[in-house]
Amino acid sequence: MNDLSDLLRTPLYDLHVELGAKMVGFTGYDMPVQYAGIMSEHSHTRARAGLFDVSHMGQVILRAESFDAVAVAFERLVPMDVRGLGEGRQRYGLFTNQQGGILDDLMFANRGDHLFVVVNAACKAADIARMREAMEPEISVTYLEDRALLALQGPAAEGVLAGLNGAAADMRFMDVATFELVGAECWVSRSGYTGEDGYEISVPADKSEELARALLAHDDVMPIGLGARDSLRLEAGLCLYGHDIDEGTLPGEAGLTWAIQKVRRGGGARAGGFPGADKVLAQMTDGPARRRVGLRPQGRAPMREGVELFAAATGGEVIGRITSGGFGPTVGGPVAMGYVPVGLATPDTEIFGELRGKRLPLTVTKLPFVAANFKR
Amino acid sequence: MKYTEEHEWLEAEGDLMVVGISAHAAEQLGDVVFVELPEVGTQVTLDEEVVVIESVKAASDILAPLDGEIVEVNEALVENPGQVNEDPTGKGWFFKMKVSDASPLEEYMDEAAYKEFIG
Numbered sequence: 387m388n389d390l391s392d393l394l395r396t397p398l399y400d401l402h403v404e405l406g407a408k409m410v411g412f413t414g415y416d417m418p419v420q421y422a423g424i425m426s427e428h429s430h431t432r433a434r435a436g437l438f439d440v441s442h443m444g445q446v447i448l449r450a451e452s453f454d455a456v457a458v459a460f461e462r463l464v465p466m467d468v469r470g471l472g473e474g475r476q477r478y479g480l481f482t483n484q485q486g487g488i489l490d491d492l493m494f495a496n497r498g499d500h501l502f503v504v505v506n507a508a509c510k511a512a513d514i515a516r517m518r519e520a521m522e523p524e525i526s527v528t529y530l531e532d533r534a535l536l537a538l539q540g541p542a543a544e545g546v547l548a549g550l551n552g553a554a555a556d557m558r559f560m561d562v563a564t565f566e567l568v569g570a571e572c573w574v575s576r577s578g579y580t581g582e583d584g585y586e587i588s589v590p591a592d593k594s595e596e597l598a599r600a601l602l603a604h605d606d607v608m609p610i611g612l613g614a615r616d617s618l619r620l621e622a623g624l625c626l627y628g629h630d631i632d633e634g635t636l637p638g639e640a641g642l643t644w645a646i647q648k649v650r651r652g653g654g655a656r657a658g659g660f661p662g663a664d665k666v667l668a669q670m671t672d673g674p675a676r677r678r679v680g681l682r683p684q685g686r687a688p689m690r691e692g693v694e695l696f697a698a699a700t701g702g703e704v705i706g707r708i709t710s711g712g713f714g715p716t717v718g719g720p721v722a723m724g725y726v727p728v729g730l731a732t733p734d735t736e737i738f739g740e741l742r743g744k745r746l747p748l749t750v751t752k753l754p755f756v757a758a759n760f761k762r
Numbered sequence: 763m764k765y766t767e768e769h770e771w772l773e774a775e776g777d778l779m780v781v782g783i784s785a786h787a788a789e790q791l792g793d794v795v796f797v798e799l800p801e802v803g804t805q806v807t808l809d810e811e812v813v814v815i816e817s818v819k820a821a822s823d824i825l826a827p828l829d830g831e832i833v834e835v836n837e838a839l840v841e842n843p844g845q846v847n848e849d850p851t852g853k854g855w856f857f858k859m860k861v862s863d864a865s866p867l868e869e870y871m872d873e874a875a876y877k878e879f880i881g
Contacts, residue, residue, distance in 0.1 A: 424818040425793040613792070613819060686796050686840070688816050713795040713818050720796075742798075742814065 396441035397534045397591040398598055405602075405609050413507040415442040417612055424613035428715040431580060431618055432756070435540035436610035437601050444510030445530040445588055446517065448501040456501045459521045460494070465637065465660045467647035471496045476560045476575050478645050480637060481513060486662030486669065487633040488640065489516070491625065493586075495562040495575060502562070502573065504535070504586075506627045534594035539584035539618075541759060542606035547574075547585055550600060554585065559760040568596045580615070581622025581758045620721060621714045623680060623753030629691055630678060630709040630723055636662075638669035639725065641678045641753075646670070676706060677731040680751040681722040681739075687746065688713050688720040689739045695724060696738045699745050705730065708739065716756050726750065763851070764867060765876035766827050771851055772870065778834075778858045781827060783815075786880045788850040791817040794843045799835040800857060806832060808866060813856050815846065824856060828866055834858040 393416035402409065407418030418439065420427060430436055448456045457468040466479045476495035480488050490509035495502045505513040510529075518527045538547055547554035553565040557576040564573055570593035578584040589597050601607050616626070625631045631640045648654050652667045660666075683689050693708040711722030722739075730737055733752045738745040764772045769787035773780045788794070796816035806812050806826035813824035835857045839845055846854040871879055 419819075420792065423793055617818065686843075687798065687814075688796060688821075690821070713793075713816070715818070 394442075396439055397594045398439045398441060401595050401598055402439065402609075407609070407611060410612070412612055413442060415507065417442060418609070420611040420613045421609045424611070424617060425715050427608060427610045427614035428617050430608045431540045431582060431610055431614060432716050433540070434606040434608070435538060435542040435546055435584070435604075436580075436614070437598060437607050438537040438539065438610050438615055439534070439598070440537050440586070441534040441591075441594070442507035443535055444505040444507065444513060445533055445535060446503040446505065446514060447528045447530060448503060448517065448521065448525050449499070449528070450525045453496060453499060453501065456525055457496075459525050460501060461650070461656065462659060463517065463520055463661065464492075464494075465646045465650050465663065465666055466494075467649045467656075468494065468501070469656070470647070470649060473498050474562055476562050476577060480642065480645060481516065482637075482660055482662045482666060483633055484662050485633075486636045486665030488627075488631045488635050488637065488642075489513070489633060491627050491631065491642075493575070493577065497562060497564070497573065502588075508628055530588075532591050533588050534591050536587045536589060536594065536598060536601070537578050537580075537584060538587065538601060538607070539578045539580040539582045539610075540606075541583060543582070543584040544761070546601060546604045546606055549604065557585075559583075559762050568593055568600050570597065572597070576761065579622070579624055580618035581624070581754055581756055582618070583759050583761045616710075617712055617715060620710050620712060620723065621716055621754065621756040622758060623723070623755060625678075625723075626710055636669050636674065637666055639674035639676050639678065643670055674728065676725045676727050678709070678723060679726055679731050680753040680755060681708065681711070681724055681737075681748045682717075682751045682755075683720040683722065683739065684747040684749060686719065687741060689722050689741055689746070689748065693722075693724075693739045693741060695726060695748075696740065696745060697730060699738055699747070705737070714755055721755050722748070723753070763873060764870040765873070765879070766870050767879065768825055768827075769880075770824060770827050772827055772867070775858065777860070779828065779830070779861050780855050780858050781824075782855040783824065783846065783850055784876070784880075785850045788847050788854065791815065791819070791822060791846075793818045794846040797839040797843045797846065797856070799837070799839065800832045802832055802835060804832045806830060806859070808863075815843075826859075827870070828859065828861045829863040830859040830861040832857050833860050
């Protein structure tokens with residue numbers, strides 16, 4: 387058991403308890419793991435809309451005399467095209483280390499005169515320290531502790547949010563905008579981590595419960611805990627930091643090179659110039675030795691993180707490990723992700739996972755398991 | 763019906779003992795998505811792992827509550843593991859065993875004691 391007394395609370399803690407959530411310690415926060423049940427929460431999000439409290443994530447503003455000055459500095463930390471990001475647009479990004487390993491994954495947005503960055507809860511202290519170290523004093527790095535972050539995800543999300551402010555309907559996938567919701571200035575992006583259409587909403591902490599209640603008042607919206615958040619993102623083939631990607635994982639093997647725009651790749655106008663660039667770009671050119679793949683256990687038994695993978699039903703060395711796995715409610719069966727040698731990474735390849743002393747077959751499967759439903 | 767501290771229930775049916783998990787345990791586990799049952803004819807000893815249950819959250823083991831032989835398993839759970847949540851003390855039973863030593867039964871809790879145990 388976690389020692390609950392040491393856990394931090396998000397501004398929505400009391401609401402979670404009132405809604406009957408089962409609370410667990412997660413990255414130092416006392417968070418809702420489920421309300422009605424993971425299976426029904428998962429299915430409801432895919433069918434209608436789910437509301438997630440992701441206030442444990444770190445919200446950071448980077449500011450200088452111009453957006454471009456911030457972008458130039460931020461490009462020294464991430465292999466993404468930051469300078470070319472249009473105003474009112476967001477991108478997925480990665481912090482890398484000198485070995486090209488991934489220190490964290492993040493979202494960053496051009497909000498006109500500043501860069502808005504959202505990082506993982508478990509990494510936020512280190513991320514903020516790294517940004518300060520690398521960029522201050524030229525760039526001011528402000529950690530926003532007075533804002534909550536909500537995610538509204540699912541096919542009904544647009545209708546629900548547009549009911550509070552029509553501006554929500556005008557946004558496309560990865561747009562960001564500022565508008566009022568329940569009388570509070572909210573910073574809204576059309577994005578999320580479930581594979582569904584939806585929004586992520588940064589709201590002043592003191593108005594977050596009112597906003598959450600306004601969203602939950604809609605028939606289409608159910609509160610969703612971390613359990614379903616995990617099964618939704620797994621079906622969507624999205625990485626969970628610290629599990630599917632970590633300091634020992636390079637973008638190439640993780641299948642995240644789509645996030646590295648041409649301008650930062652070999653031959654690009656601003657090629658390299660981020661930590662570990664030589665290693666990251668070399669792996670993109672030469673190809674990785676292993677790759678993150680989708681895996682479908684052929685039987686009914688879920689295979690979870692840590693399960694060792696083998697090329698054959700008997701004998702041989704461990705060829706890789708499952709990094710995320712469980713039951714996929716929309717798929718209707720077990721799903722997993724893990725790393726395998728490139729020679730075994732082709733879809734439909736059969737490999738084996740050792741579960742309770744038995745080798746059971748899995749099929750390498752194209753990701754995502756459930757097609758994304760973004761509003762492009 | 764008797765209960766163990768491992769949240770299993772036992773109920774006599776003729777000269778056999780039927781075993782499952784309590785409603786409280788089923789609720790704590792969450793949606794059950796996979797059940798691995800022992801083979802009929804397996805000899806089991808007290809506290810030996812006999813059933814694996816996987817919920818959406820995690821895997822758990824069910825331990826043999828007594829010494830004996832597995833004589834029947836609830837095959838319906840293979841196709842329909844959700845029965846463990848829907849009807850834990852009825853259709854959600856796991857196995858029936860022929861008991862060779864019933865003495866631990868005296869230590870197990872009755873309904874009232876179990877309710878107190880789970881608080």
